[in-house]
Amino acid sequence: MNTTYRVVCVAGRRQAYEHRLVWERHHGSIPPGYHVHHKNGDRKDNRIENLELLAAFDHHSHHFTEQGATKEHKERAAQNLRKSWNRMPMLKLTCVVCGSDFEKRQHLTNGAAKYCSRPCRSKDYYINTLRPKLVAEGRLKG
Numbered sequence: 001m002n003t004t005y006r007v008v009c010v011a012g013r014r015q016a017y018e019h020r021l022v023w024e025r026h027h028g029s030i031p032p033g034y035h036v037h038h039k040n041g042d043r044k045d046n047r048i049e050n051l052e053l054l055a056a057f058d059h060h061s062h063h064f065t066e067q068g069a070t071k072e073h074k075e076r077a078a079q080n081l082r083k084s085w086n087r088m089p090m091l092k093l094t095c096v097v098c099g100s101d102f103e104k105r106q107h108l109t110n111g112a113a114k115y116c117s118r119p120c121r122s123k124d125y126y127i128n129t130l131r132p133k134l135v136a137e138g139r140l141k142g
Contacts, residue, residue, distance in 0.1 A: 005043050019046045023053065035059040097124050 006018040023036045026048050030036060037054045038045060054062065064074065088105045095102060095116035102116040115121040134140035 006046060019043070019051055022046045022048055023051050027053070037062070095120050097121075 007015050008018050008021065010016050010021070017036075019036050019038065020030060023030060030053065033056050034053050035056055037052050037059050039050050039052055042050070061074075085105070090103045090105060091113070092101060092103055093113050093116075094100070096114045097120040098116065100116050104113045115124065131140065
C-alpha cells in the first residue's frame with residue numbers, strides 16, 4: 001500500500017490532492033466534515049470508481065478498525081480520552097461582557113475563555129466588530 005497521496009499543481013502554482021480534484025470533477029465540491037476515501041487502500045489509485053465520500057468520523061473509524069482495532073480498543077480509547085479530559089484543571093474566569101464568574105477547562109483558555117456563554121460572545125462581536133462596521137457604512141446611526 002502506498003503511503004503518500006498524489007499532489008498536482010493547479011493554475012501553475014497551487015498544490016492540491018489529486019483524489020480530491022477527481023472527486024470534485026465528477027460529483028462537485030466536497031462538503032465540510034467529509035473525506036474522500038480510497039476503497040482499495042491504494043492512495044495513488046485515483047480512479048473515480050475507487051473513491052467514495054465518507055463522513056470524517058466514519059472515515060477515521062474505518063481506518064481505526066482496518067488497523068486491527070476491535071470494539072474493545074475503541075471503548076478503551078474513548079474511556080482514556082474521558083479520563084484525560086476529567087484530569088484537566090478547571091480555571092475560574094470572569095466574563096469580559098457581563099462580569100459573571102465561570103469555569104472552563106484549562107485547554108480552552110487560548111482566547112475562547114473570555115465569555116461565559118454564546119450570547120455574551122455574540123454581544124461582544126456585535127459591539128466591537130459588527131456595529132462599528134455598520135456605522136461606518138451609514139447603515140446604522142452612531
